[in-house]
Amino acid sequence: MTSKISYIKLIREDIRRRGWLAALTGIILFLLMPVYSLLWLDSFLRSVSDYALHPEMFQEQLFTSVPGLISGYMSSFLPVTIFCLAVLSALSGFSFLHSRERLDFFHAFPVKRSQWFSVTCAASFIMFFVPYAVCSALVAAAAASRGVMSAVLAAKCAAAFGDGLLAWLMIFLACVLAVMLTGRTITALLASLAVAVYPFLVMSLFTALKSTFFETFYLSSESITDQLAIYLSPFAVFTALTSSGAQSGLIAARITAAVICAVLLAASFLLYRFYPSEAAGNALSFPATAAVFKVLICIPVSLFFSLMIQNFTGVSGTSWTIGLSMLIVVILCAIIEFIYQQDLRLLLKGWRSSLISIAGTALILIFLQFDLAGYDTWRPAADRVDSISFRPDSFLSYFPYQDTDADNSSPLLYAVFTDDIDPLYQLALSGIENLESGISPQTLYQSPDDSETAENYINAVFCYRMNSGRTVLRQYCIDYTQAQDTLAHLCEDETYRRSLFPIFQTDRDSIHSIAVTDVYGTEQPLHLTKEQQNGLLDAYEKDILSADIQEMDSQTPLGQLTLYRPDRSIAYTTEAVSVDSRSGSGASDTADLISTTGFYIYPDYVHTLDYLKECGYVPRTEIAPGDVESIDLYLSAESVQSGKYDDLLSGFTDSAEYYRTYEDIIEQQITVTAQEDIAEVLEHITPYRSFILKPYAGAPDCAVVNYKTGGGYCEFRLE
């Protein structure tokens, strides 16, 4: 009777039979966990000599790193190992289903399939759990032996252990499901891959295809399909679990992993109950599903690979997508049919499913190519729109966003919604009209900087917030002047203006210090009391509230303010953060601080300028040649060949040094040191700056001014 056959004895026998797997697991995990941890800890503690004095400074890093030694975050080998062990466990445990002799042997015994399933899963789990638990404990012990263990860290290590276990379980069950769907080990491996990545592949296609075929599509990290791509795919969740150090943000991944495990377990169990013993040796265990699987695999995979090939080769254009997709779908049909039949002469046996796959792919491509759903020309009914925001590309470079360590990848970062929808609605409609007349965002991106299109149009993302709460994003190419007028109109509303300019969202309490940059381009710290800081920011806000948007977009700023805040995320590092990539001075006392630059000071910002004057600082408006040690000019090949700077260069004295470079863009470097040459060059340079609406036109030619005092330097645009 079944009850007389002990589960424990069967599990023990299974472990004994697959003892090689247990041994392999133990050895590899031992090397990758406790041994690697000791090496890492010793290396880490040696590199941070003041750990003993200020252990709290390193707490944050250790809270991530030590659990990462368990979950795999700190070593890319560990996640790969966990993945491979899970696959090995599943295949070795259930591969008897793919061999008639072994299947007859096991299934003839008076043991129900449910018991075999439980026994094999339990034995596989134990063979991973025990060595992994022991090695995790040894990692924790290693950390404790180096004096870096605490109750909180121990809890995080336990959580990381759970993450690793969950990650293994998910891949194991995905492989078990694949084994149940197939009759051969090689097809089981392919099916494992499919089960692990298929949801990711299909879901990510939604975004990728829209991005390829639709001009107005704007990639949003918040799209449902992208989220589903991550949370439906075992492989993506596995990556999330093993590539973090037991952080709190993993809760969603953990819950998803648990749900995926439950679904995979139930599906595998059910399939095993119905698994036909005669399937051993066949490609699929349920031959009736062959055509369905073929269609389900061929259509998305062909589209995915087509896009991937284009991505790798840099080839763009929907005609390539269509051509490659059709070619790949034909090849895939042949490959899958070969896997099914194992006979080249029978490649056309499943011609119906091949035809459906090819036709399905073609239909999708036709649907997208001719925009049969009207995606690009979609406009919401005005009465269904609750509010609209628009964000020209220039906002990204113009507006400094205070919380730089927040999620600044969100496309809605600068989305300031207004319920005064008419101006923006009309602007969006003009974008659709432009698109219909051939002026699209892509056209603008590909236009030369000095083209008429580039000068008269800008790209902007519109976000419609519908009455239902749904948000819809579209990117249009719109007329610059019309956009400027619209923004000026919107900024007449103080609430909108306050929402748009980040200075109004700045947490003043968090500001450590303020620096100012003038035309020299080098920062000068302002030694202000907290009250003075607030006074300066009050004055700055007052200027912004009264500023003319059109003026702001045409004037050259006198300088800019830089706000410094403590950077909690790098509290443990010993290196200072460079606060201005273009400036080589003025940041020596800003270690462990992060800066937010781009608070431009325009000539009509009288309140700000007056306050700075009160504080003893008057921004300089011209660079005195006497302050400059030398200037390095970097000229592009195009400029050299066009003779754009011939007049300038011909006036240089003999002291100018010429170098020929062999970089891709810069062809010639010239260093001038003579005062008359420096004065001449200073006439031709302007500071780099961003415009509120005009996209910044990057110039390939630049000049690096090296100052005499302080060894500072600054890069300018050469004109």
Place this chain on the structure above:
Amino acid sequence: MIELKNVSKNFKGIQAAEHITAAIREGMIFGLIGSNGAGKSTLLRMICGVIRPDEGDVLVDGDPVFENAAAKSRICFLSDAPYAFANADVRQMRDYYSIVYPAFDRKLFDSLIRRFSLDPRRKVNSFSKGMKKQVSVLLGLCSGTKYLLCDETFDGLDPVVRQAVKGLFAGELMNRDFTPVISSHNLRELEDICDCIGLLHQGKLLLTQDLDQARSSICKLQCVFPDVHCEQELLRKLRVLKLERSGSLLTLTVRGAQEEVLRLAEAQNPLFAEALPLTLEEIFISETEVAGYDIKDFLY
């Protein structure tokens, strides 16, 4: 009793078993004969619950067998390709069988292993094909199950071992409730061991017959008569299955007991008359020919 009720199984369009209805009674050795691909293994795999019939029922002592551990605990199936775990020696296989078959007789197994001169410490996969089959048979025999299904198990055993195994089967039949079912493509392998034979051909069970009854109900008569009248008179009285003439010698395959057939022949005053028993092979050829099948080509 094992009952097969209208059992059918189809593999990728090939009818491996077609509407088979039969009963295997307890306490006798049942032989399943058929050529390669006749469906013997499929039938045994259905009986032991490895594969599920497409239609029909397989009952073991009245219980359906598929996914029924209680019913399967009464059956031990020895596949035509015995499987042993990688690196497992004879003792480890014994231990495993003793887990899944609680009635496994370890003492008997150990003694039989010694008797068959098999090294219990040797890895099973290092044994020859015949030795693996010996281990497989001994494991099955000692599992203590009521039914032992042997799929081509005797093929590959040398004559001495085969005789020894037959002896063991006979002993088990005497000692306990034991019903072996043995399949083979070689009729001669089975004729001296089986009590009952089932003949499978192209997925169909052509007949099942008790061997003693078959032997006693059919015989071969060779006779020479002085005139045609006597000969015709005899042919009218006999149930002739087959008639062959070689000169004046008449060879008849007839239904009926040997003595009765000879008595009827002698009543016609033949010049010569002799009744001979048929070999099992001849019986089956005759029976199947009567049923409309020509099975000479697949009987060895």
